[in-house]
Amino acid sequence: MNIIIPMAGMGKRMRPHTLTTAKPLLHVAGKPIVQRLVEDILATSNEKVEEIAFIIGPTFGKEVEKHLVEVAEALGAKGKICYQHEALGTAHAILCASDTLDGNVFIAFADTLFDAKFSIDKSKDAIVWTQKVEDPSAFGVVKLNANNEIEAFVEKPKDFVSDLAIIGVYYFRDGAGLKKELQRLIDNNIMLKGEYQITDAMDHMLQNGVKFYTDQVQEWLDCGNMAATVYTNQRILEIKQKTEKLTAASATIDNSVIIQPCFIGENVVVRNSVVGPHVSLEKGAVIEDSRIVNSIIGVNTIVKNANLHTSMLGKEVNYSEKPREMSLGDFSTQI
Structure with a gap:
């Protein structure tokens, strides 16, 4: 299995802390956010992770790149650095790691941590992780059919569709198939508010017979701003105190x-x-x-x-x- 971690954002909501440190390298409970994310992903699967691709901005610097490669290698995987030169959306970011989109692929955006006890079912075409939220109008959500398969992706619904918010964590059995769908967006200039979105690719896959399922996390922890990061530090300390020194x-x-x-x-x-x-x-x-x-x-x-x-x-x-x-x-x- 390969892992892709898009993390090219400038982290403007975390300033001044991100003026000299890339947001995913800020620490919570003693470890960089991105390291905790990768460790949590690896805990979900017994399958060996071959490669971890980190999608970063070109100005992050060699020290950051070296640190990310070391994070991957410490976990027994090859670390790979990919660049997103323009902020053109989630689909564009993932496609920057096109060589890693092969076979089983797990994708997680680097400002998201989660507390979950699940295992990846590799027999499924695709899995989108979600959490129940009180106000789904602020999120992208999934709508399920009677068989608990995803039948629609709805962005910030004005009327109630579902309370299962997409948290930015995905599994695809066919990484090459996802790559084709992402490239289709670019080739046909399919954009939403000036950006290429992974949900547009998934929606087209859904229409063409790919079966999507959802799995829920116990807790979704955001590191998008200072207050959220301090709260995430609190929760990670509570969660990890029995398993980490x-x-x-x-x-x-x-x-x-x-x-x-x-x-x-x-x-x-x-x-x-x-x-x-x-x-x-x-x-x-x-x-x-x-x-x-x-x-x-x-x-x-x-x-x-x-x-x-x-x-x-x-x-x-x-x-x-x-x-x-x-x-x-x-x-x-x-x-």
């Missing part, structure tokens, strides 16, 4: 309290502080005289005399809050 042996905890679950990276120093729950401290971070809750603190960042919650600090940040003089009379309230 989240505190490095090299960390120094001095006169401090760690309220689990937290990720404490290599050579982290925590002094005279209370950290947690739901905090990730990346490699080399230093926390002194502080209280931190539900936050992500980046590599080699120093935090002193601070009270932080629902926050995200990048790498090499130096943050401190100045002590204040205070004079409050009886029965005062300071907010």
